[in-house]
Amino acid sequence: MHLPFARSESSRRLSGFLPALAAALVPVALLAGLYAAQGVAPFGPNSLFFGDMDGQYSHFLASFSELFGRGAFYTWHKALGGEALSWAAYYLFSPFNFLVLLFPTSQLPTAVTLLTLTKAGCAGLSMQLFLRRRAGSRLSVPLSWAWALSGYLLGFSQNIMWMDALIALPLIAWGIRRILEGRSPWLYLVSLAAGILCCYYIGWMLCLYSLLYFVCGLAAGDAAGRKLRVSVRFALASLLAGGLNAWVLLPVAGALGQGKAQAAMEWGFSTNFSLPQLLGQLFAGAYPAGQDTNTLPLVFCGTLPLVLAALFFFRPGALRPKLAAGGLLACLLLSFWLRTPDLIWHGFQSPSWFNYRYSFLFIFTLLELAALGGKGFAERLPAVRQFASAGAVALLLACAWGFGVVSGWAAVLTLCCLAAAALLLAMPRRRAAGLLAAFCLAAELTANGWSSLEAFEPSSSTLPQLTKQWQSTVEELSAQAPSARMQLTEGGQNTPFLLGYNGLSHYSSSYSQTTYELLRALGCTGTSGWMAWSDGLTQSAASLLGLRWQLSGTASGQWQQQDDVWENPCALPLVVAAADIESERLALDRPFDNLNQIYSTLLGEDAGILHPIEAGPSVQSMEAGADGLHYTATGENAALHFSLTAPVSGVLYASFPVYDQYCGADVFVNGEVAGQTLLQQENGTVCLGQVQAGQTITVELRPQDDTLSLGGWSFAVEDSQALATACTRLQQQSLQVAEFAPGLVRGTIRVPEGCTALFTSIPAEPGWQVLVDGETVAPETAWDALLTVQITPGEHLVTLRFTPAGLGLGTAVSLCSLGAAATWLAARRLGHTAQKAPRSSQKTL
Known part of the structure; x- marks a missing residue:
């Protein structure tokens, strides 16, 4: 039925x-x-x-x-x-x-x-x-x-x-x-x-x-x-x-x-x-x-x-x-x-x-x-x-x-x-x-x-090939030094996430403007929203930032090559004891002066790593603007010529900040292509090769279009021996990391006499807590971007721990909201039950 x-x-x-x-x-x-x-x-x-x-x-x-x-x-x-x-x-x-x-x-x-x-x-x-x-x-x-x-x-x-x-x-x-x-x-x-x-x-x-x-x-x-x-x-x-x-x-x-x-x-x-x-x-x-x-x-x-x-x-x-x-x-x-x-x-x-x-x-x-x-x-x-x-x-x-x-x-x-x-x-x-x-x-x-x-136009992805080629290498290197940094020079700015390594490059809507400005001030390539690796980065900048390995590409200076992996023996550990630190923000267009200033401050003496070369351009088939930085081509073979004499032997670098993304230039050294193009997206330092003391070098900038807009220019020779001496000294007074995890660094350090601070290459963001020998110490900021803390000579146990700023308050608000929602739900159910009870009684009667 x-x-x-x-x-x-x-x-x-x-x-x-x-x-x-x-x-x-x-x-x-x-x-x-x-x-x-x-x-x-x-x-x-x-x-x-x-x-x-x-x-x-x-x-x-x-x-x-x-x-x-x-x-x-x-x-x-x-x-x-x-x-x-x-x-x-x-x-x-x-x-x-x-x-x-x-x-x-x-x-x-x-x-x-x-x-x-x-x-x-x-x-x-x-x-x-x-x-x-x-x-x-x-x-x-x-x-x-x-x-x-x-x-x-x-x-x-x-x-x-x-x-x-x-x-x-x-x-x-x-x-x-x-x-x-x-x-x-x-x-x-x-x-x-x-x-x-x-x-x-x-x-x-x-x-x-x-x-x-x-x-x-x-x-x-x-x-x-x-x-x-x-x-x-x-x-x-x-x-x-x-x-x-x-x-x-x-x-x-x-x-x-x-x-x-x-x-x-x-x-x-x-x-x-x-x-x-x-x-x-x-x-x-x-x-x-x-x-x-x-x-x-x-x-x-x-x-x-x-x-x-x-x-x-x-x-x-x-x-x-x-x-x-x-x-x-x-x-x-x-x-x-x-x-x-x-x-x-x-x-x-x-x-x-x-x-x-x-x-x-x-x-x-x-x-x-x-x-x-x-x-x-x-x-x-x-x-x-x-x-x-x-x-x-x-x-x-x-x-x-x-x-x-x-x-x-x-x-x-x-x-x-x-x-x-x-x-x-x-x-x-x-x-x-x-x-x-x-x-x-x-x-x-x-x-x-x-x-x-x-x-x-869908096309094949390079991601599987990158993973197959580099994943095992990254895992092997990370096991050697978990807190060390490395950088793959291909595959885009977010390969650190793809392969799981501590990197330098990044591209997303989540970034720290002060960190990006620091990296650019040291000669890295990038604009607002993204930061990229550049083959022209000085070894002194890579060492300061703790970059121990470069995967693929080419490296200059004292990098040691094994197959496609370059190792930097001068790379500084994550935390080192320093003679002093400064808090002022660095100028974006003076990378060589900035590096000299940082190393000298950390050591408490003139490091003598980067030797500047003063030079002005001679203009060929170009007309300079009133500020001397904007040029317009007036004929064929337009170029800016720089004649340089190396003060010491080492690696020659140049910096040409370019702020117009549509106006670029090709770089030539002694008539040969230097292998880099100046654009807003590639505005880091440029490696011009090895030079000997007293050698004269001609550098040309040939605009790709009819105009060229520069933020300035500077040249310097990096003394590789002076860099090695400075980094060896800093490496000897570094933190021996015992525990390393996302947002957590713990280890011991012996601070020598004459050192007053711990310098880190960790971005100073709200949320860091510093413990020295179990006591909370107020963190400070070095060069308006990096985490640092005052310390006394002697042996110390140091813990750096990160908790997002606002997480505690936000969690409290969420718990209160959850309680309020539960109370509201209970009140509505009780109200519905009370309304149904009289109706049920009436039906019974």
Whole structure:
């Protein structure tokens, strides 16, 4: 007797499960097909490592396992060392990254493909769950495909950590709808807290949009009669979501304030682009992000969603919801167009390279309106209203074609999809029409995906080869001296993370500006945001920074070569006793004077390592500007000539600070190419070769273009013997490290008479605690960048321990927020129980 009912219940559950399954698996299948066609791993030799995925995220993912322990708070892999929480929160806190642990580093291209597919599928699933409850299940599946394969996901796919926001946002919006309906706030609280934690940078955009979305709901009349109550509930849930993440937010905000947050803002009322240009972004073939710094907002999600969203406004019904939705769309469009609101969305920072990172919010709003517009299928609308939406999209396409912002193939494809949408409008109850529209949408999304991948030009990654060639060497050298530094001269700035060594180079949004300025002042190559190794670095600078090994490349001076590994016998240990230290910041354009000053201060006497050569240029076929630093070519063979006479025997170095990234020069020594090019990205010291005392050398700078802008010039000869003598003395009074870990150095040191301080090559960041013989000693700063501490002669036990500044306060706030959330939950449950009790008593009576 119960069998028919059981079948009916089973069928009902299956009907709810299959749409969710289709929403998740169809985008995965389509995207996997695109990757297979492009030969992306595991389907071929290519990878998704283009742009920042190649230079940053892939290397960071390789070190994901280091987050389980002290590695979450400090790392020795970035620019001499630095706090790690901001780096981890910025790039690695997605729970999907645990998939990486299933693959060896050499198989990371395959792991990243799997990560991307998994996140796309989960994005489609979360969107389908939201749309099904928001507007019914009929269109939730194809619209979820448009979300999971939108222009944003494909264009920003290399920024894999941002994709978590596409999973979190539908759940956040669903939670807000529940609050507006007077129901539980827990879905909103938990999903917003997870969104902030998993994608720290995009989390700000999720918070700001949540506020706008809630206000839009109030304006639409979705909380009639209970505005105050739901507003308080929304505000409290929002504060608790932020408070639960305070253990991350407070330390990370402080850390970013030392680097990225120091960048100057460009406020104003200027516009970012011409409005007609935005029309082309609504259709397939929009240029993907990462290929051009002036990329327009990536808002493509298909033709069918555009038609249905327009139908929402043409349907009969209350005016308030339409005005509220139109206001939200207008707010996002104005944010794209105007400079100031665009900066606000980007956390009051000018985005570097990837513009309009919040454009997924526009897509989400459009798809929600499309789902609501699809409700009109159940209504008998006049033909004029039905086809006005398709006509509006056709008008947009015509305008885009007229302005030349849409390609021919994209226009033809859009017309085909527009015809399918019109057929669906004409026969909304015919399943064949719905299937045709869904098929056309899938084809359109696939075609746009192919166009995006073609623009990125997937190619094979060098990461597996680097790992195979150098991993065992790095492990062997690290076992010899765990606290020593090394540097691979190939593979990008983040190979220390990839191979797990203590390095000098780094490139990310998490950096210390004072550390970068110190490295540049010593002759390293870099600009704001990244620091790179240069073959022209003096051995005195490498020794001071504790660089013991150079992997690959060439080295000058007394480096000892064995195969492709160069060892520096002059490298200083991490901590040495010094005669004195100074606190003043070093000048950026005087690396040789800076090195002499540091060594002489540490030794308490003139070290005599770098011998300067005073020289001015003779100008050939160039006209000098008023400041004598900017030159314009006036004829052929334009060049600056320097005639130098070596005061001692040694290695000759030059420094030519270049601050214009578009104006470079080639360096020649005695008519031969020196092997280095001057550019803003390669502005470190230049090695000009071995010289003998009294030898005369001619150095030429030949501009690559018609102009050349220099920050100055200086030359010096490094006395290798004097360097060896100075470093040997400092090495003899160094810390004998007994324990070395991320953010922890412990050992003993015998401080000789005449020494008053411990000098370290560790960046001085807030959070370091210094113990000398068990007693806390206030840390100080050497040359405004490096950690140092005052000490007395004798034998001492020294401990250096790092804890992120703000972690204690942030943890306390998070625990209080957790307690408040638990109390709130308990109070609501007690309230519900109390409400049910009288009803139960009444039924009993």
